Amino acid sequence: MLPPGLTVHSSVTDADWRQMRDLLALVGMGHYAPELHQRAFENSFAVVFLREATRLVAMGRAISDGAYQAGLYDIAVHPHFQGRGLGRFVLRSLLSQLEGMNVILYASPGVEPFYEKEGFRGMRTGMIRSLSPEKMYARGFID
């Protein structure tokens, strides 16, 4: 159940790319020019936004081959709305569109329990060829 006053959006119609960039920046996640987020979300397999009126309060997206592999990205909840089940709502909304698929993601360090509650397990051989390995190292994502 969503708190009253929030609406769910499962398409990029009316998405506000600037607010998206600002939300990712606010929670300390990777963020880019709004146009790049637009391209990423428009090319994604599934998207979910939660809004309070026109204000973006939570978001997430999945990429996929549409058959058996998928990955989750850009899952974020505005700090004022965290701890009220919105992250779980976004995660479950995306997973419901990925039935029958393996789903991977990389969690921000410390956030692993949030995903473990929905059935995710740590990977022993996960690897990334990152655009910014130094930043990822500094933030504890990679060795």
Ligand SMILES: CC(C)(COP(=O)(O)OP(=O)(O)OC[C@H]1O[C@@H](n2cnc3c(N)ncnc32)[C@H](O)[C@@H]1OP(=O)(O)O)[C@@H](O)C(=O)NCCC(=O)NCCS
């Ligand atoms: C991580 C995040 C998406 C969780 O969203 P949220 O709305 O605050 O979480 P929810 O209220 O839906 O929590 C669902 C469950 O996960 C747990 N949980 C949420 N965040 C957690 C965290 N950082 N560490 C451990 N457990 C966490 C909650 O306690 C809750 O468990 P419960 O049902 O047993 O009480 C949100 O805090 C966020 O945007 N954080 C900053 C950005 C970020 O790190 N995103 C993830 C990138 S991988």
